[in-house]
Amino acid sequence: MAEVVLRGQLTQAGLSQAVLVDSAGTGGWHVGDRMNSRARTALARNGYDGDQHRARQFAPSWLADRDLVLAMDAANLRDLRAHAPAADAPRIRLFGEIAALGGADVPDPYYGTPEDFTQVLAMLESGMSRLIPQLRQQANQQPQPH
Numbered sequence: 001m002a003e004v005v006l007r008g009q010l011t012q013a014g015l016s017q018a019v020l021v022d023s024a025g026t027g028g029w030h031v032g033d034r035m036n037s038r039a040r041t042a043l044a045r046n047g048y049d050g051d052q053h054r055a056r057q058f059a060p061s062w063l064a065d066r067d068l069v070l071a072m073d074a075a076n077l078r079d080l081r082a083h084a085p086a087a088d089a090p091r092i093r094l095f096g097e098i099a100a101l102g103g104a105d106v107p108d109p110y111y112g113t114p115e116d117f118t119q120v121l122a123m124l125e126s127g128m129s130r131l132i133p134q135l136r137q138q139a140n141q142q143p144q145p146h
Contacts, residue, residue, distance in 0.1 A: 001039050001117075002072065002095070002106070004050045005124045006131070013132050018139035024058035026079040031057050036110060042117040046125070063088040067138065070095040073105035098134070099127030 003023035010016045033055045034040075040050040060083040063069065069092045071077035080092045096104040106123055109116035 001035070001043060001050070001121060002070075002124050002128075004035075004043055004048045004053060005121070005128050008048050009125075009128045009132050010135070013136065015132070015136060015139060019135050022056075023053070024056040024062075026058055026076050028057040030055040036117075038109070038114050038117045042114065042121045045118075046121060060084060063091070067091060068093065068098075070098065072096075073108070095127060095131075098131065100130040101127050 003021055006021050007016065010019055010021065035043075035050045035053045035055075043050040058069075058080065063084055069080060071080050071092065072095050074094065077092065077094050081089050084092055094103060095106055096102065101123065104123075106127075107116070107120060109120045
């Protein structure tokens with residue numbers, strides 16, 4: 001859900017070409033699967049399209065190409081940092097911290113109700129709206145191609 005929300009908000013902000021966004025889990029349980037239907041339904045109710053999303057597993061080799069890696073909860077943050085060279089660890093951050101959610105974990109609603117998906121979506125939208133200005137600033141500081 002987070003990737004879809006971030007892509008949507010980046011598009012609205014005119015930053016879709018300036019920020020590379022992708023999504024992956026720390027475990028490989030659902031690799032290749034479509035997004036949970038309840039997540040797609042919650043997204044669709046808010047104008048997002050999650051139909052193209054497919055689950056992937058994060059590979060530590062990706063760190064070299066990422067300016068920022070956001071973990072949705074403390075367990076994922078710990079897992080990501082455990083596989084990262086010490087020099088890359090500062091670029092791995094907790095979404096709830098960087099998106100001004102008071103350091104809160106974003107809960108996984110997978111075993112929850114449709115209302116749980118709606119609550120997580122609201123949390124993501126709120127956090128992403130606070131993240132967009134930071135990404136805009138970061139994109140503006142990147143060297144421009146000649």
